Amino acid sequence: MAVWLSLFFGTFVSEDLTCITAGLLVQRGDVGVASVTTACALGICASDLALWSVGRLFGRAVLAWPRLAKRLQESRVPELQAWLERHAAGAIVGSRFLPGTRLPLYLIAGFTRLPVMVFAVWALVGAVLWTPTLVLLTASLGDAFIARLAPIVGAGWLSRLAAAASILAVVSVWRRALALRLPQP
Numbered sequence: 001m002a003v004w005l006s007l008f009f010g011t012f013v014s015e016d017l018t019c020i021t022a023g024l025l026v027q028r029g030d031v032g033v034a035s036v037t038t039a040c041a042l043g044i045c046a047s048d049l050a051l052w053s054v055g056r057l058f059g060r061a062v063l064a065w066p067r068l069a070k071r072l073q074e075s076r077v078p079e080l081q082a083w084l085e086r087h088a089a090g091a092i093v094g095s096r097f098l099p100g101t102r103l104p105l106y107l108i109a110g111f112t113r114l115p116v117m118v119f120a121v122w123a124l125v126g127a128v129l130w131t132p133t134l135v136l137l138t139a140s141l142g143d144a145f146i147a148r149l150a151p152i153v154g155a156g157w158l159s160r161l162a163a164a165a166s167i168l169a170v171v172s173v174w175r176r177a178l179a180l181r182l183p184q185p
Contacts, residue, residue, distance in 0.1 A: 011043030023138025055110025
């Protein structure tokens with residue numbers, strides 16, 4: 001139960017690193033894949049809803065900030081809201097795979113009052129697509145990274161940490177490359 005809760009709450013700090021940690025735990029045989037994938041996916045959904053809630057609660061107050069007021073005029077908020085309602089599925093699920101897009105999108109979704117059920121359903125779909133992929137990829141490839149790093153850093157916990165960092169770097173590069181290939185609106 002401690003591992004499950006650690007993974008659940010770990011997603012509030014770093015979703016990808018927590019999923020990579022879960023994959024390494026699966027690879028070592030310490031935990032079952034279904035249990036840790038569920039913990040990570042539920043943690044990701046909870047943290048996504050927390051971001052939506054922050055946008056919902058504090059979004060209007062943020063419009064008073066001079067820096068943001070220059071970029072987002074209050075008269076354009078209904079236009080932003082209509083766009084997000086039309087494209088919620090693609091925007092929310094797509095943001096799961098594109099670096100740097102989740103935080104602003106989820107805050108804006110709350111700010112524009114996108115219905116919580118619409119947001120929650122698409123955030124769950126994104127988490128269900130992303131989480132098992134990353135956990136299973138790490139569980140499958142963890143040995144490959146550890147075998148390359150063990151001669152350099154040893155075979156103990158440091159090699160596991162280095163493997164997690166390596167996998168995180170590969171995932172980050174892959175996500176950035178994917179973002180560069182997508183046409184810009």
